[in-house]
Amino acid sequence: MSTSVEGRSILITGGGSGIGEGAARYLASRGARVTISGRRADRIQEVAQSIGPLCNWVEGDVCVASDRQRMLEAALAHGQGTLFGLINNAGITHHSGLAGLDEAGLARVMATNVHAPLFLTQLALEDLARSQGSVIFIGSVHTRLALPGRLAYAASKGAIVNASRVLAAELGARKVRVNCVIPGAVATEINAAVTGQDPQEAKAFFRNLAHLHPIGRIGEPEDIAQAMEYLLLADWTTGAVLDVDGGMGLGYTKL
Numbered sequence: 001m002s003t004s005v006e007g008r009s010i011l012i013t014g015g016g017s018g019i020g021e022g023a024a025r026y027l028a029s030r031g032a033r034v035t036i037s038g039r040r041a042d043r044i045q046e047v048a049q050s051i052g053p054l055c056n057w058v059e060g061d062v063c064v065a066s067d068r069q070r071m072l073e074a075a076l077a078h079g080q081g082t083l084f085g086l087i088n089n090a091g092i093t094h095h096s097g098l099a100g101l102d103e104a105g106l107a108r109v110m111a112t113n114v115h116a117p118l119f120l121t122q123l124a125l126e127d128l129a130r131s132q133g134s135v136i137f138i139g140s141v142h143t144r145l146a147l148p149g150r151l152a153y154a155a156s157k158g159a160i161v162n163a164s165r166v167l168a169a170e171l172g173a174r175k176v177r178v179n180c181v182i183p184g185a186v187a188t189e190i191n192a193a194v195t196g197q198d199p200q201e202a203k204a205f206f207r208n209l210a211h212l213h214p215i216g217r218i219g220e221p222e223d224i225a226q227a228m229e230y231l232l233l234a235d236w237t238t239g240a241v242l243d244v245d246g247g248m249g250l251g252y253t254k255l
């Protein structure tokens with residue numbers, strides 16, 4: 001196993017908030033050269049500046065091919081021509097069951113959570129192969145539990161979990177490893193973006209889910225970031241779907 005991410009170039013999409021921001025802060029604290037991307041330039045710039053010189057930022061939409069190209073170029077520039085890790089973290093949710101499902105909403109969630117990370121991985125492949133690096137996708141506990149009202153989101157995350165396993169099989173010969181993290185509940189803005197909740201309401205929603213986790217608390221971005229660091233370094237781990245969820249995916253129920 002490689003021993004450290006120090007000096008390694010890592011591209012994190014959606015690094016301006018939540019789990020992506022936490023990953024950027026944690027991996028930079030371990031010496032990695034991280035590049036974060038997102039659509040809100042002010043957010044990613046603020047996060048990058050507060051992390052310091054180990055963090056580069058690039059504004060862009062993962063659903064736009066030319067923006068994905070700029071993300072890769074920014075990470076290569078920051079990594080002195082190398083890319084060791086791609087963390088396909090950017091994602092959106094969609095709240096609806098079957099009755100409320102609309103074509104545009106389903107297309108948006110699939111484009112962001114499935115199409116974009118696959119095409120960014122395709123773009124980065126040669127650079128990842130050169131560094132014998134790895135890709136991390138982000139699934140969801142919605143692939144472990146059947147929660148009504150999150151149909152499109154669960155479908156998109158199910159697709160990316162399966163895609164990560166197929167890619168691990170495909171890319172092993174190039175020495176590019178592909179893994180997937182399944183987070184439990186982490187208090188972020190992801191639901192607020194569709195419900196219009198203010199940040200306090202959004203956090204309260206997540207805090208109320210603590211009882212669903214055997215460990216008795218919701219997750220912190222750093223919990224997920226530690227798992228990412230392991231997957232970035234673990235030379236013989238590929239195709240893993242790693243639950244980092246305080247046990248939420250077990251379907252823990254107190255009778």
Ligand SMILES: NC(=O)c1ccc[n+]([C@@H]2O[C@H](COP(=O)([O-])OP(=O)(O)OC[C@H]3O[C@@H](n4cnc5c(N)ncnc54)[C@H](OP(=O)(O)O)[C@@H]3O)[C@@H](O)[C@H]2O)c1
Nearest residue numbers: 014017018019038039040061062090091185186188189190
């Ligand atoms: N929080 C949880 O409990 C939880 C659980 C399981 C899985 N996840 C997954 O974890 C990942 C991170 O989500 P989070 O919870 O940290 O939520 P978040 O704070 O809303 O972060 C999502 C990030 O993705 C970026 N993003 C969304 N669409 C984008 C696009 N088209 N182009 C570029 N960036 C885009 C957003 O930035 P901009 O809006 O500035 O573009 C935002 O910074 C997602 O894949 C999510 O599905 C979260």
